[in-house]
Amino acid sequence: MNDNIQVHVGTAEDMGKRFIDAWHRAKRSDVVNETNITFPDLETLLAALTPKRLHLLRYVRRHQVPNIKALATDLHRDYKNVHKDVEVLTKLGLLSRTSGCVVAPYAEVDARFVL
DSSP: OEEEEEEEEHHHHHHHHHHHHHHHHHHHTTOOOOOOEEEESSSHHHHHOHHHHHHHHHHHSSOOBOOOHHHHHHOOOHHHHHHHHHHHHHHHHOOEEEETEEEOOOSSSEEEEOO
């Protein structure tokens, strides 16, 4: 797995272009190992990646986290809010949950948007 995830602001057409580009590279036998998330606009990206969620991601990346309850305790935050943040970040693919731990699989999140 690539240790980096690319976050974009763009349209479905932008996503399609990245997919086609990756497809062509794979057909040429190039190694294609990338993960992308596309948000429709900057406001949606900022709503999803709030400062508290980014802090949570950093914490999980650097610490072994057995469950959400332990994470909420470590962050000194309400369990319900941390649970919601973990759910959102898991749906985005920025966190993964297994029996026994919460993991942030990416060391870097590269965000790109064009003004």
